[in-house]
Amino acid sequence: MSIRQRIALTWLGFGAGAIAVCLGAPLVGSTSIDFSRVFDTSIPFADNIDAQIFFVARLPRVMAGAMVGSALAASGVIFQALLRNALATPFTLGVSAGAALGAILALTFDLPSGIAGFSAVPIASFAGALGAVAIVYALARARRQGLSTNVLLLAGVTLNSFFSALIIFVQFLADQTQTFRTVRWLMGDLDVSSYAPMIAAIPPIALSFAAFAVLPRSLNLLSISDESAASRGVDVHRTQRLAFLSASLATGAAVSLGGPVGFIGIVVPHLVRLLVGADHRLVLPASALGGAAFLVACDTVSRTALSPLEIPVGVLTAIIGGPFFLWLLIRSR
């Protein structure tokens, strides 16, 4: 099979899976709704509980899950290639810790209302993510031309610990109920209950995905070594810069939308590699689509399994993803 055919097949297979999950997920929930009423336009929307549950509670939530899952899984692929490290995640370089610090400052000190109707928490977390990216980027460029992946990794990991310490310090200053809220934020939550936060997250994620689209070939070469990539005509510095900034931007937007949902950025790319191989032209689209399907599926379990209670989605991604990944790992060897 030619690579073109394999790419088409990957898009088709993973695309169909993602669409099936995203279409199926809004059909189930903690309550049963009457679908003939949902689309009945003769009932005023304000009086139509079934339509409100579908359009206000479920649909935005599924869309948010798809966006966050897709962005985190694709960013995971990029970071693993950029750092040449199978253990890299979108959160390795401090982006999520920066986002968490921003969100927690907003939650703890009840920052005044955000800009243009958006609430303070997502704005503060996105600002925190960008701040972390800027620091890591500046450090990695300080001593040489281009990005030193070694410095990138060390600076990121150090910044992660530093921000985590600041988070704990802020929690220490806050009172108990606020601490509980911040801990809960760290587990991820996709109950966005309106479309506004998603509209805000679309531009950065779309911009990142546009960059992802031109990266796969260069990443294939870059994941071998800088030298071999350069000898094949890849502008190594430019590729690294584009990869780092776009993946960080996508991660920051995803975390400000749904919180730092763990595990997706590492488990989905590896699952996908077990299925389609290591070629980034296949891995990247498959991970983006698979990440969307995986998170939407996990969130569906999270909101239905113990209803009316809710299992934090970040807990479920690890509980479901971990064993499944280990099983695949053993089976494929």
Add this chain to the structure above:
Amino acid sequence: MAAYTKSLVVIAAVLVVFAGVPSAQAPATPQRIISLIPSVTEMLFAIGAGPRVVGVGSFDRYPPEVLTRTKVGGLIDPDIERIISLKPDLMVVYATQTDLRTQMDRAHIPIYLYQHSGLPDITTTIRAVGKRVGNERAAEELARQIEDDIAATRRRVAGRPRPRTLLVFGRDPETLRGIYASGGIGFLHDMLEAAGATNVFADVKGQSIQATSEVILARAPDVILEIGIDTASSPGRNLRAWDSLASVPAVRMHRIYQVRGDEMMNPGPRVARAIQRMAEALHPQVSDK
């Protein structure tokens, strides 16, 4: 192994509390009292033991005199050194603070174990604390006054329609994210019922529930009562966040009420007043009379 031992200690602690066995030796009237628990600190001041309180928790704000007392930490971060240096002869601690209790035992500081769940526990605790610190009569008067006041509120709302109410005690500013509501157990639930409402989450076996928009739409409360919501963000914009759930009767009929004040979430001596304020919000007709 350590976790196992710890859980045994917790179980033992709970048994001790339920059995009502006084922990450590119970000496004569304590003269130097430390309370880490805001509601118990408030009880001590309300029954006239305030002058003997030498140390309070970090989150204690009421009555204003507590601000003059030494702060010795809270539930998760008690400052052992400062506690011991204050030479207390009674220390009020949460039943779950097992490490602190061990340390107090080692320092031979008598402790009073506190835990609360429902509304009746508040006056039970007031009486027990009063007995322990030698202010039995004042404690009895206070407890009876609270019980009478609550009973009076119950009578005033008796026979009135009980709106199905969502009691929200936490939510992210200006959005419907991170909504925490009272479940069917605990003093908040009991307060709501006493104030003449039916809790929409009465069937939830827990003190709190994170309420998603789907669950709120499905439960369709007649009234949404928000207590202890932070005040920094603008109240108008904060209230408008609910507009997206237009089919909820409380939203449609504009029956969303915000009752502020730290007494609303504090299981202490001001609980009767808090219930009365809830009742006034739920039944505006009652307060006119």
